Structures are given as structure tokens and as C-alpha cells.
Amino acid sequence: MVDDTTPNELVRLWRLPVGQRLGRPAGLDVELVVRTAVRLADRDGLPGATLPKIAETLGVTPMSLYRHIGSKEELLVLMSDAATGPPPAFPAPVADWRSALREWAVSLWSVHRQRPWLTQLPIAGPPSGPGTIGWMDAGLRALRPAGLDIGAKVGVVMVVSGYVRQADLLAQQLEQGRRATGLDESETNRHYARQMARLVDPQRFPDAAALFDSGLFESAPPPSTPDPAQDDFEFGLEVVLDGVAATIARTGSGG
Structure with missing residues (x-):
């Protein structure tokens, strides 16, 4: 009203x-x-x-x-x-917070990948419209079985949404760099590793030197999805969710 x-x-x-x-x-x-x-x-x-x-x-x-x-x-x-459109609709009640929160994050990632200009928008403040409030509501609902207090739930939603936004921004910038060189992701990684292997002094940067000498960039398998950034996003998301799980375990609550 x-x-x-x-x-x-x-x-x-x-x-x-x-x-x-x-x-x-x-x-x-x-x-x-x-x-x-x-x-x-x-x-x-x-x-x-x-x-x-x-x-x-x-x-x-x-x-x-x-x-x-x-x-x-x-x-x-x-x-x-x-x-951003509508968030995923979880069945009630949510049985597993991790599966629901993963679905929430993957859905938000998909929106960002379809509309890359979203990440370029300034953050003017907390959610205040029906669209962004809808996503916040769905994220909080995903965390119902986690047993966290409301402040912790808000913090988790902010961390996960921030990860989605930053992962999309990084993916866009890497894609721009590859377009500038004309190399695909595998070629870009190999070129990078070979250049760094020549420049990185093992005495000064021992662990970085071991990385570039490991052959990781030469033998990395091709992406498993059409979007090369998808694999990196999913790996990072599981790390973030592991952190949420550790937070829940530390509070002694959640399913």
C-alpha cells in the first residue's frame, strides 16, 4: 500500500x-x-x-x-x-540445505551467464525490490534445515551470492583476454605456464615454481561443459558450501 x-x-x-x-x-x-x-x-x-x-x-x-x-x-x-527473473522453487519442506543452496547458486549463476551485464551493475544497497527479495527469500528458505540463526543465514546468502557474482566477473574478464589473444582456454593455459616456467625462480617462489613444473597446464583435461568457466565455478561453489557446512557443524546444529 x-x-x-x-x-x-x-x-x-x-x-x-x-x-x-x-x-x-x-x-x-x-x-x-x-x-x-x-x-x-x-x-x-x-x-x-x-x-x-x-x-x-x-x-x-x-x-x-x-x-x-x-x-x-x-x-x-x-x-x-x-x-534476475524468478528464483528456483524449492519443495516444502526443504530436506537438504546443501542441495537446495547449490541449486539456488547454480540458478543465479545461469542468470548471470545469460545476462553478463548484470555483473557490471553497481551494488546500490541491500535487496529492496520484489525480484531481489524473491531471491533472498529462496536462499533463506534453502537454509531452513541448517539450524543457523537468521543473522548467520543472511551472511551465508551474501557470501554465496557474492561468490556467484565474482565468479561471473572473473569468467568474463578471462574470456575477454582470450578473445584478445585469439587462443582457446587450453592454449592460453599452456602459453601462460610456459612463460611463467621461464620466469619464476624456484629459490624465490618455490611452490609456484613447482606448480609450473608439474605439467598441470599441459595435461589439463578439456572442460566438461560448453562453458569453460562452469567447471571452475562448480569447484569453487563446493569449496564455499564446505565452508557453510563447517559453520553449521561449529554451531552444533543443522541436518
């Missing part, structure tokens, strides 16, 4: 009903503006979703958008909330 204490940006974020304003262009509303912005970002990346480009796509003036979007910063919040 809208009252005088509800900030305008939350009214728009939650699509709360308000009285009609005079002079509003027919058919133009927050939903249409945000949907258009997301579509442009999907097609052209985040730089393709500026207010002038959105206005051009909709056939309106840029100034008319400010009747529905308070600022370009608010637009990014609206886009982030809309673009």
Missing part, C-alpha cells in the same frame, strides 16, 4: 498503484521502460540501455522517461530487479 512515507523509487520498484498523472504519454509506464531497457542490454550490453536509446526505441523524448524513472541510477536498480 502506498502512503506518504513510501519513497517514490520504492513505489516504482514494487509497481505500487498510484493516481494517474496528467500528460502521461499513452501506454508508457515503468514496466514498459524497464522491459525495454533489459531487452536493449541483452542485445547491446549495458551501454546500449541508456535513457536516450530507450527513448528512441519507444519513440518518445528522453525527458518523458523521467515521469516514470527518477534517474539513470534508479533505472539500473529497476533493471537489476527485473532481469
Whole structure:
């Protein structure tokens, strides 16, 4: 419900009903503006979703958008909330926190890989819209059988979502580097290892030298999925979940 204490940006974020304003262009509303912005970002990346480009796509003036979007910063919040889509729906009750939280993280990773511009958005604050609150709610629900207090559950959700975001950012940057060199992942790794083997002094960096002398980069198997970053993500996710399990064990609770 809208009252005088509800900030305008939350009214728009939650699509709360308000009285009609005079002079509003027919058919133009927050939903249409945000949907258009997301579509442009999907097609052209985040730089393709500026207010002038959105206005051009909709056939309106840029100034008319400010009747529905308070600022370009608010637009990014609206886009982030809309673009993540619905979280996974866990059956009730959740039987195994680890399986549920893994599903939650993999689903969020999939969204980020489909929409790489999401990772480029600034973090403006804690979840505040129906989309991001929905993901937080699902993450907390996954942790119901863990026996953690609510503060610890929030901390776990933040750690796991932060890992997903950082893993996607790293994957994107590595992909950009490979495109710049024209080498695939296996070739990039071999080239890197051979260069470092010549430069790394075993007396100064003994463990790093042993790594580059191990043949790991020469004999690494090809990725098991079409996305080369998937294997790295899944390995790291299991390490993170191991940490969550250790936290649960330390509290003496959880299933």
C-alpha cells in the first residue's frame, strides 16, 4: 500500500498503484521502460540501455522517461530487479540445505551467464525490490534445515551470492583476454605456464615454481561443459558450501 512515507523509487520498484498523472504519454509506464531497457542490454550490453536509446526505441523524448524513472541510477536498480527473473522453487519442506543452496547458486549463476551485464551493475544497497527479495527469500528458505540463526543465514546468502557474482566477473574478464589473444582456454593455459616456467625462480617462489613444473597446464583435461568457466565455478561453489557446512557443524546444529 502506498502512503506518504513510501519513497517514490520504492513505489516504482514494487509497481505500487498510484493516481494517474496528467500528460502521461499513452501506454508508457515503468514496466514498459524497464522491459525495454533489459531487452536493449541483452542485445547491446549495458551501454546500449541508456535513457536516450530507450527513448528512441519507444519513440518518445528522453525527458518523458523521467515521469516514470527518477534517474539513470534508479533505472539500473529497476533493471537489476527485473532481469534476475524468478528464483528456483524449492519443495516444502526443504530436506537438504546443501542441495537446495547449490541449486539456488547454480540458478543465479545461469542468470548471470545469460545476462553478463548484470555483473557490471553497481551494488546500490541491500535487496529492496520484489525480484531481489524473491531471491533472498529462496536462499533463506534453502537454509531452513541448517539450524543457523537468521543473522548467520543472511551472511551465508551474501557470501554465496557474492561468490556467484565474482565468479561471473572473473569468467568474463578471462574470456575477454582470450578473445584478445585469439587462443582457446587450453592454449592460453599452456602459453601462460610456459612463460611463467621461464620466469619464476624456484629459490624465490618455490611452490609456484613447482606448480609450473608439474605439467598441470599441459595435461589439463578439456572442460566438461560448453562453458569453460562452469567447471571452475562448480569447484569453487563446493569449496564455499564446505565452508557453510563447517559453520553449521561449529554451531552444533543443522541436518
